[in-house]
Amino acid sequence: MKKSISIAILLLIMIFSVGCWNQRELNDLAIAMAVGFDDVNDNEIELSIQVVQPEEITDPSYFTPVTVYSEIAPTIFEGFRKMTTESPRKIYLPHFRIAVISEQLARKGINDILDMLIRDHELRSDFYILIARDGYTAKDIISIMTKLERIPANKIFSSLKVSDAAWAPTTAVLLDELLIGLATDGQEVALTGITIAGGEKEKAKTKKxxxxxxxxxxISTKGISVFKDDKLVGWLNEDESKGYSYIMDEVQSTIGRINCPNGGELVVEIMSAEADKTANIKNGKPQIEISITLNVNIGEVACIIDLTDEETIQQLEKNMEEQLEKIVKSTVHAAQHKFNSDFLGFGNLIYKNQPKQWEKLKDNWDEEFPKLSVKYNMKGTINLTGTMEQSFFNKIKEE
Amino acid sequence: MTNTIYHNLDKNLSKIKSDLGNSSDLSIRKIHVNVQKSLLVAILYMEGLSDKDLIETSIIKSLLEKNKDALSIGAILDNVKEKNLTIPKISEVSDYSELYTALLSGETLLLVDGYNKALMANTPKWEARSVDEPSTEAVIRGPKEGFVENIIVNSALLRRRIKDKNLWLETKEIGSVTKTSVSFMYLKDTANDGVVNEVRNKLSQINTDAILESGFIEEYIEDTHYSPFPTVFNSERPDVIAAGILEGRVAILIDGTPFVLLVPALFTHFFQSPEDYYNRSDFGLIRFLRLFCLFIALLGPSFFIALTTFHQETIPTILLVSLAAQREGVPFPALLEAFLMEITFEILREAGIRMPRMVGQALSIVGALVIGQAAVEAGFVSAAMVIVVAITAISSFVIPSYDLAIAIRLLRFVIMILAATFGFFGIIVGLLAILLHLAHLRSFQTPYMTNFGPFIFRNQKDNVFRFPIPSINKNKKTFKPSK
Incomplete structure (x- = not known):
């Protein structure tokens, strides 16, 4: 009996001596939805945080649904702590949806930022990393009010998710994916750019x-930025971005244009696109082979064409393959010659398929990469032509 | 003071009167049987406990009519004892304490002048509730009979279901003042002898003045007093008790209450409803739902507290924002908020049981409107907490056994405190402690968690799920002694 009483007392002491470590009520938290990193005063960082005003989401009144706090500090961690001088509540980080890095800062290198984002034990790794482009700062990007989604960070998160699936030139990169890219040998990273469309950004920051x-x-996503190591080196244009998505096998569904045999264009919806990359040895040198298989449906016809004719379809398929090859080639060209950045992961491919070759190449990969030969195998199939055989366009023209 | 009955009738009568404090419900009728011999007989009974009609027709009438020509006092006595009374059961007492027990149990006493023994005629009859639908364990499909307060009727209800000579019944009288009849019934050869002996021993060791309800017996015979979990099963339904007896368990019937006890009781029994077997077997899934509800009832508020005060990162972002919005302006920490609501609910429930039916409507208005809606609008508690407490409360009513529901209700508060101090870690520690305790519990030599641990594979068809009855193994392991 005495023993059990003393055990009970010990247990009680245990409970009360630890107190409620790490216990915090929901209304003591400032839930951060987005974070922005800007480069200021040469080597200081301006940290901006979009914090939710919870009751504005469920019961809107005259406040804005989110507030942006920002702080300038030499390091990020300091910045977060310094922010408590401004915010009445503890900034709660785990619910980040997006992190925006300004182009200027990205050109200097993103390693320092990422280190903090990974090291903090509270953070989840399922938020997107974006690069603010066109001269906008990350703070501008996260300060724009949005419709439909009252929380701008959520808006960006969902629109990225949607367009990643339905629009080839967009690629959404989560923190963990970015880290894998940075840490992999023979692989550089590419991040989606984000910009403000339409002018008067100061007005757009208000409820107006x-x-x-x-x-x-x-706010809208625009293009893909190319990195070399952890530094941004440039931007892909829309075709190159599209090619990037095809090569990386990230296309789930998108839209493509095909030239008609007799002039004009028709638009196809890509139902499936499968990319397969291999590294082979040709004449003692490694060669990359990119095979892409497309399955498309015709979605819109804006030319005079007989879709019931088997030959026409074959001709269209051939045109499609050529055009796809052109797009893909432009991306590879950008990688090899414009930026000399292996963001397509060719080096890693050689390492996986031809490990012995990689041993020889890896030390001067920067010089070898532009010289790498690439073979393209494009295969396009048109499955359906839609609910009409002939475009009524034909009839009108004939008359 | 002597305890045996005197020869003198008047002396006897005055002693009885004074011993009973001249209670006015004692009825005494003196009659002269056989005028020549002037044999005086007194008939004593308690009003309301004995059958007046029977006394009139079978005792008084036959005494008066049949002894007219008797020759001697001895002959008259023999007549009275063996021939005159048309009553099924007659016995003789010579001891006052026995006399009182008999008199107060509804027997009619015949005291004969000059004779130091009393005759008892078995004439008990009193107003009693008839066999009725049990109010605590209602079913949609199944027998609508329930036990009543009369132990004789109750044992008959069981006999009607099991017509087997092996169904044995033993009766004891417990309580030095109340002298309550307590019987236990079991199927010889099916019930474990060890359990039967334990029941017999424990019942005979009870040393008390009064047994008023089965709860008294339950607390005397249960294996451990300091456990929130019930280790004795009780039911108002004869079909449930009969099923238990058929499984080899021992039923304990107590006079004066419709609740019959059943031992040993296992954890899994408290999740079973007779309807599990009366409805088609897909309904066996319901047991799984009950088990699930047990966890909601136990962990509902704790889980919510742990999530919102420790592990916000695990809540989906949109949900977190809406929860945070509800908590804006709530002055109390989540634990206090939960305690407030839970205690309010407990008060409402207690009031709901005790209050007169007529004020029920007033209570529900106060409960639903004032406490539910107004508390949220006034910002004392968050709407989410009201939802959590409500679902917890409803879940606790899904558990068929009220005794287990009480245990869960008690443990819920303990786990809430753990959750508020340690988060999920605290909940897990609490659950492990409960599990250890359950694994340690025994009910009449049987491990409380039998079927789960010790895990008995062949019983699993009738444990968390119920399979079709023909497919439930005929050799299902029961409480037979393991050889």
Missing amino acids: NVERMDRIAT
Whole structure:
């Protein structure tokens, strides 16, 4: 009996001596949805955080649904702590949806930022990393009010997710994917750019932006940035971005244009695109082979064409393969010659398929990469032509 | 003071009167049987406990009519004892304490002048509730009979279901003042002898003044007092008790209460409803639902507290924002908030049981409107917490056994404190402690968690799920002694 009492007392002491470590009530938290990193005063960082005003989401009144706090500090961690001087609540980081890095800062290197984002034990790794482009700062990007989604960070998160699936020139990269890319040998990273469309960004930061039918400015993703090591070196244009998505096998569904045999264009919806990359040895040198198989449906016809004719279809398929090859080639060209950055992961491919070759190449990969020969195998199939055989366009023209 | 009955009738009568404090419900009728011999007989009974009609027709009438020509007092006595009374059961007492027990149990006493023994005629009859639908364990399909307060009727209800000579019944009288009849029934050869002996021993060791309800017996015979979990099963339904007896368990019937006890009781029994077997077997899934509800009832508020105060990173972002919005302006920490709501609910429930039916409506208005809606609108508690407490409360009513529900209700508060101090870690520690305790519990020599641990594979068809009855193994392991 005495023993059990003393055990009970010990247990009680255990409970009360630890107190409620790490216990925090929901209304003591400032839930951060987005974070922005900008380069200021040469080597200081301006840290901006988009914090939710919870009751504004469920019961909107006259406040904005989110608030942006920002702080300038030499290091990020310091910045977060310094922010408590401004925010009445503890900034709660794990619910980040996006992290935006300004182009200027990205050109200097992103390793320092990433280190903090990974090291903090509270952070999850399922948020997207974006690069603010066109001269906008990360703070601008996360300060724009949005419609439909009241939390701008959520808006960006969902639109990235949607367009990643339905629009080839977009690639959404999560923190953990980025880290794998950075840590892999013979592989560079590429991140989606984000910009403000429409002018007057200062006005767009107020509620005015969402009070009109149209909007003053909106945030949209634009292009893919190319990195060399952890530094941004340039941007891919839309075709090159598209090619990037095809090569990386990230296309789930998108839209493509095909030239008609007699002039004009028709638009196809890509139902499936499968990319397969291998590294072979040709004449004692490694060669990359890119095979892409497309299955498309015709979605829109804007030319005079007889879709019931088997030969026409074959001709269209051939055109499609040629055009796809052109797009893919432009991306490879950008990688090899424009930026000399192996963001397509060819080095890693050689390492996986031809490990012995990689041993020889890896030390001066920067010189070898532009010289690498690439073979293209494109295969396109048109499955369906839609609910109409002939375009009524034909009839009109004939008359 | 002597305890035996005197020869003198008047002396006897005055002693009885004074011993009973001149209680006015004692009825005494003196009659002269056989005028020549002037044999005086007194008939004593308690009003309301004995059958007046029977006394009139079978005792008084036959005494008066049949002894007219008797020759001697001895002959008259023999007549009275063996011939006159048309009553099924007659016995003789010579001891006052026995006399009182008999008189107060509804027997009619015949005291004969000059004779130091009393005759007892078995004439008990009192107003009693008839066999009725049990109010605590209602079923949609199944017998609508319930036990009543009369132990004779109750044992008959069981006999009607099991017509087997092996169904044995033993009766004891417990309580030095109340002298309550307590019987136990079991199937010889099916029930474990060890369990039967234990029941017999434990019942005979009970040393108390009064047994008023089965709860008294339960607390005397249960294996451990300091456990929130019930180790004795009780039911108002004869079909449930009969099923238990057929499994080899021992039923304990107590006079004066419709609740019959059943031992040994296992954890899994408290999840079973007779309807599990009466409805088609897909309904066996319901047991799984009950087990699930047990966890909601036990962990509902704790889980919510742990999630919202320790592990916000595990809540989906949108949900977190809406939860945070509800908590804006709530002045109390989540634990206190949960305690407030839980205690409010407990008060409402207790009031709901005790209050007169007529004020039920007033209570529900106060409960639903004032405490539910107004508390949220006033910002004392968050709406999410009200939802959590409500679902917890409803879940606790899904558990068929009220005794187990009480245990869960108690443990819920303990785990809430653990959750508020340690988060999920605390919940796991609490659950492990409960599990250890359950694994340690025994009910009449049987491990409480039998079927789960010790895990008995062939019983699994009738454990968490119920399979079709023909497919439930005929050789299902019961409580037979393991050889």
